Amino acid sequence: MSRSRLRIAAALVALTGAGVALGVVLAGGEETAPPAGASTSGEAGASIPAETRPAGSTAEAEPAAAQDEGALPGLEAQRRAVERLARSGLPVYCGGGRAGKIVALTFDDGPGAYTGTAMKILRRAGARATFFLVGRNLDAHPGLPRREQAFGALGNHSWSHPVLPDLPREELAAEVDRTTKAIEELSRGSVLLFRPPYGARSPAVDERVRSLGMLTVLWSIDTRDSIDADHDGIYRAVVDGLRPGAIVLMHENRGQTLRALRFQILPELKRRGYRAVSVPELLALDPPTRRQLRRGLAACA
Secondary structure, three states: OOHHHHHHHHHOOOOOEOOEOEEEEOOOOOOOOOOOOOOOOOOOOOOOOOOOOOOOOOOOOOOOOOOOHHHOOOHHHHHHHHHHHHHHOOOEOEOOOOOOOEEEEEEEEEOOOOHHHHHHHHHHHOOOEEEEEOHHHOOOOOOHHHHHHOOEEEEEOOOOOOOHHHOOHHHHHHHHHHHHHHHHHHHOOOEEEEOOHHHOOOHHHHHHHHHOOOEEEOOOEEOOHHHOOOHHHHHHHHHHHOOOOEEEEEEOOOHHHHHHHHHHHHHHHHHOOOEEEOHHHHHHHOOOOHHHHHHHHHHHO
């Protein structure tokens, strides 16, 4: 696919809902030697507790039923919200925090062996989420992206999960473009969201993402599940950072994360009156202001 066609594809967004999903580019995988001070997002082997262990590596799940689905913003509203923020060229760390108790759950580094389990947990809770996919994982799980998008949105997380600012421009472009193309082909949707591995950015990375019409999505809550936080630590990170409009960073293929999600995080969100939505839904319901975008993570406190 040519660069011009990629730009066109990136601008044509299909948002999840009634069988249509917003494609958001994701990349992930196993990580080694993350950059100093960076938030890691690699997938590593982790045992799954008996309560959440899938029957097989490609366990299926039924599409999620959103909580009070009728109150979700429409597909056109979601598309406009994402495109408007993408034009700013600034990353999003959280929503505006003015539209009530909504939070966006995000999962990096899939698809993988436990993706089906993650979807089942979300379905049972009526929760929605955004999945940032690693391109190199798609060959082994080609059927999962379409099923994941029924639970919210998909995103680009690069092809091989490198530190993108360290790459020559040609390799950087390939990491982003190749993943976008693969996700679009498998999901039959367009890609509009991007999350850089480790959250590592540079002017070259930002320009490549912006040139494709994509929005960089970071996070306001790092559960630190990728650096071996246990399920109580993951849960505590969410509780400590929980605010209206928060974006939560998790990884779908870690046993401690799925345990915390099912037995602690989702029940606690419900108890506190929070609703879990996708990133596009959050940005349509509760967009950050220009001032908040400029302040970055500081605006999420």
